[in-house]
Amino acid sequence: MHVPDGFINAPVSVAAGAVAATAVAVSLRGARRELDERTAPLAGLVAAFIFAVQMLNFPVAAGTSGHLLGGALAAILVGPYTGVLCVSVVLLMQGILFADGGLTALGVNISTMAVVTVVVAYAVFRGLLKVLPAGRRSVTVAAFAGALLSVPGAAVMFTLFYALGGTTDVAIGKVFTAMVGVHVLIGIGEAVITAATVGAVIAVRPDLVHGARGLAAPLKLRVDGRLVDAPAAAAAPAPAAARSTRPLWISGLVTALVLAGFVSYYASSSPDGLEKVAADQGIDAKAREHAAAGSPLADYSVKDVSDARLSGGLAGIIGVGVTVVVGTGIFWSVRRRRAEDLTATATAAPSAH
Structure with a gap:
């Protein structure tokens, strides 16, 4: 759903840029409460994983494809404020x-693909968790529903931007019907990917999933062929801070590199939902032609590398690497700022006499 330059006029693009900048500023402050020394590097990994999976367009209808937007996935894994930042880093x-995605339309894309998807998905996710039975399965079900609804939510937001500043004369009713119709189908793919990823992380490290904090399944022991609850002493897990995140980080990065570097070659070549509707x-x-159309990595291929498989794979690997480095740097800076704020608060506190 990357909006290119020229779809939305300059005044609305500027206004969308102001909205996006405000959302990012608010998210930078909010992310200080969500990130710690364990989750800051994982947030960079989430951004890189979203970048990789966005390269995997999947067919949704005749001549149309879709790809992950990622707002729901990021919000549930690392928190809504950090989630907005993750998707914004990817879009940048x-x-x-x-x-991919116009530079003058960056505000439109962040507002649509980062802010709206996170807000819709996380609101649905939290709402469902309040009524569903506590457990890992409920987290996965709520993640599925939140992701499913976030994609048509983003389509509605694009339609609103087009209604305010579209550069062509197309009936808004037609745009709304076409956009929402195809993105409901894309939302199914988004929901499957999100639920599967959240479920996989919960299975190995539920303590690192923001949306599953406080979730603790009792340890089971097999006794005489039957599964029974373990005694409290045996069931007590190791302190979260003492458990290394390195295995999860390495496996996640390797997965992202494989998806972007190899699996992406087999992605659908059909236009995505917005391209098809447009x-x-x-x-x-x-x-308008993208300002970076002459970039060495434009269109997810390495310039002067003639082999399509190698060119696309190298571009994907470079993209994952750059995204994880930039994302991790940003999230570590946010985390460090939080630590500085806490230190300053403690220092400024009046001493008791």
Whole structure:
């Protein structure tokens, strides 16, 4: 759903940029409460994983494909504020390095793909957890529902931007129907990917999943062929701070590299939902060439590398590497700022006499 330059006029693009900048500023402050020494590097990994999976377009209808937006996944894994930042980092890397998503439309894309998806998904996720039985399965079900609804939510937001500042004369009703219709289907794919990923992380490290904090399944022991609850002393887990996140980080990074470097070659080549709707409805009549169209990595291929498989794979690996480095750097800086704030507060506290 990367909006290119030229779909939305300058005034609305500027306004969307202001909205996105405000959301990012609020998220930077909010992320200080979500990130700690364990989750800061994992947030960078989440951003890199989203980048990788976004390269895997999957078919959803005749001549149309979809890809992960990632807002729901990021919000549930690392928190809503950090989730907005994760997707924003991905969009920034894609726009600057890969000419994917217009630079003048960056505010539109962040507002649509980062802010709206996170807000919708996390609201649905938290609402369902209040009524579902406590347990890992409920977290996965709530993640599925939140992700499913976040994608058409983003489509509605794009339609609103188009209604306010579309550069072509297309009936808003047609845009709304086409966008929501195809993105409901894409939402199913988003929901499957999100639920599967959240479920996999919960299975090995539920303490690192923001949306599953406080979730503790009793340890089971097999006695005479039957599973029974372990005694309290045996069931007590090791302190979360004492458990290394390195195995999860390494396995997640390797997975992202494999997806972007190898599996992406087999992704659907059909236009994604927005591209298809734009072509069918004439929304793309005034689309402009991307300012970074001459980039060495434009269109997710390495310039001057003739082999398509090698070119795309190298671009994907570079993208994952750059995203994890930039993302981790940002999240460590946010974490460090929180530590500085806590130190300053403790120092400024009046001593008792």
